Amino acid sequence: MEISHALYSRFQRGLSVSPGRAAFRAGADTATYAQADLLARRWAGALLHGGPRRPTAIGVLAAKGTASYVGILAGLYTGIPVVPLSPDFPAERTRRMVEAAGVQAVIVDPQGRAVADELNAGGARLRVLDPAADRVDDATALAAPMPVAPSDTAYVLFTSGSTGRPKGVPITHANTAHYFRYLDARFDFSPDDVFSQTFDLTFDCAMFDLFCAWGAGATAVSVPVTVYRDVPGFIAEHGITVWFSTPNAIQLVRRTGRLSPSALPGLRWSLFAGEALKEADATDWLRAAPGSTLENLYGPTELTITIAAHRWDPAASPGMCVNGLSPIGTVNDGHDHLLIGPDGEPVPEEGELWISGPQATPGYLDPRDEQGRFVPRDGRTWYNTGDRVRRAPNGELVYLGRADSQVQVQGWRVELTEVDHALRTLPGITDAATVAAENDGGLQLVVFYTGTFQRPAELASRLTRTLPAGLVPRLYVHLEEFPLNYNRKIDRTQLRKHALERIGARG
Structure with missing residues (x-):
């Protein structure tokens, strides 16, 4: 039975x-x-x-x-x-x-x-x-x-x-039952679909790959790392109709020169999660997969895979982006959310995202880890995501960055995603990731970027046209490509280590 x-x-x-x-x-x-x-x-x-x-x-x-x-x-x-x-x-x-x-x-x-x-x-x-x-x-x-x-x-x-x-x-x-019932109502997956299975099995999004496919009687196809040399060819060979990966995959395909218009004609659904989705990446992917519907999915492991979704609209979505990042949309049915301000009280427009509802884990294996994350309030337990979001005029949520990605440098409150966005608008810059590293001289911003090598003084000069002087980093590191972790996400821990090494070398 x-x-x-x-x-x-x-x-x-x-x-x-x-x-x-x-x-x-x-x-x-x-x-x-x-x-x-x-x-x-x-x-x-x-x-x-x-x-x-x-x-x-x-x-x-x-x-x-x-x-x-x-x-x-x-x-x-x-x-x-x-x-x-x-x-x-x-x-x-x-x-x-x-x-x-x-x-x-x-x-x-x-x-x-x-x-x-x-x-x-x-x-x-x-x-x-x-x-x-x-x-x-x-x-x-x-x-x-x-x-x-x-x-x-x-x-x-x-x-x-x-x-x-x-x-x-x-x-x-119970967590997964609610989640997959919600997905069944949102998507039209069928036995004829073929799902990409890009995520490592230790990553929660792999459960989406498997149990969305299996719930529909469809096939899940493992995507090895070597496939990123020719993603369109792999998708066509295996008849993949549902693609789900981190947004970094878009940049990898672009780098191979294969993200051309209509290069992915067989896709019905294009889904991304695990990192912030950039407006330019969404636009380029949809140009390559014009027959697909693109969704930006958001959610920490503690809230069962994904807890919010934004269905990309080429006409409306770009105007909702902040710092070049896609909205994360609305919270899944059956859940409540709060935006919490610096004083720990709910605010209407911008704050740290707390969520309560049936997808929330009962707690960590070790209760000592729960301090500050699982918060009792008004007779309920809320999960503090640690992410800062803004409410758009239509009520959807827009991701601003991690709460701990906002740092103070020489009295300036700096949003690292704002620096990243400013860099990506400069000619010759493909992508950027700014990290904060501290040594005896205090907290410093270190920029890692891909694209064309440029003199640090020139980059700093260009950034002063859009950023206050106190927000302009002094150290810039050119990379051929970003280090990635096992889930093809930018390895920011590794970048911070490199930043400390660079600061130490300069000191």
Whole structure:
């Protein structure tokens, strides 16, 4: 019997309409819905019956492929929280995640097995299920997924913590049930769609890729990093109709010279999240994919994947942008939001975004991480996103930047996104990222930019035409391309390290 609130019910729905269709493709790895279901029930049975006790959490330690995609499904079938893990992460970081989430069993591929063996050598005591090497007894296969309660945790993901310790975010079946019901009403996905699967499985947007596709009986296609040399060719080869990635992908395609008009004719939906979407990028992508509807999706992991959306309108959206950044739109149905001013009280037009509603996680694995993020007010718990937004005249929200991206330099209050925008308007500048770094001389602004190399004095001179003198940075670093993290987002932590090195070298 299908349990409609369970996250795995999305796959069960796809199985009922598309049993013979490919549920996923990842290079040479593929499986139909029927094949993936059978494997998942076998692996789930092995996890439940293959040890002395029932695991409290199940890790999936594998690169994109059968082991990871079916592994996530198998973990959900057990009714036990699933913890996606990356074999590319440092073993010490993975060990911290395993301990924090209480992972006692892992599903691995060959690369993941090497990491698991290293963890066990260090005393982790993980049960390891390696489908490529271990015999799975069909006699223990589940006849159907195990029942779960709405309040049960479906999966646990980790976000970076200010202390360097990853923060565990448990997402419940109730959280995902509300979210995917909202998406079903918003989008017209069908079994004929083919979804890109660009995000690392440790990133929450990967759950959108998989469970939107699986809920429609469609196919999810893994997008390897090498594809960014020819995204239009890959999309055409695989018949992709739904593209979802970070906005940085737009710049990568542009850099290859393949973001030409109508280069992406097969796309129906173009979706972006994970970073601020720039007006110029949205315009260029839609010119390349004129048959698609473009949406800018926004949301932290703590609010279940995405919590707001703006449907781009070529006529109206550019006029709503601030500092060249797209609106993030309206908050998902069923949620309330507040804009909080510097005094901690609600304000009507511009402030820090707080949200309350059914997509909010119950809290971090470690309650010590909740200070300042989960805030009781008026008998409810609000999640403080840490993002500053402005309310547009039509009521939609416009992203201004992180609250901590507003810094004070020599008495000037500086919005780093404003500096970025001013730089991007200069001739020869492709993109810019400004960071603040502090040494004995105080806080300094350091600009990293791509495009044509220009003399720092010339850049500073041009910026004085649009920025007050106190906001004009003194240090400029030209890059061929920005460093990216594993989710193809600009690695600002790395940029800040480079900035400190540069300031130290100058001092």
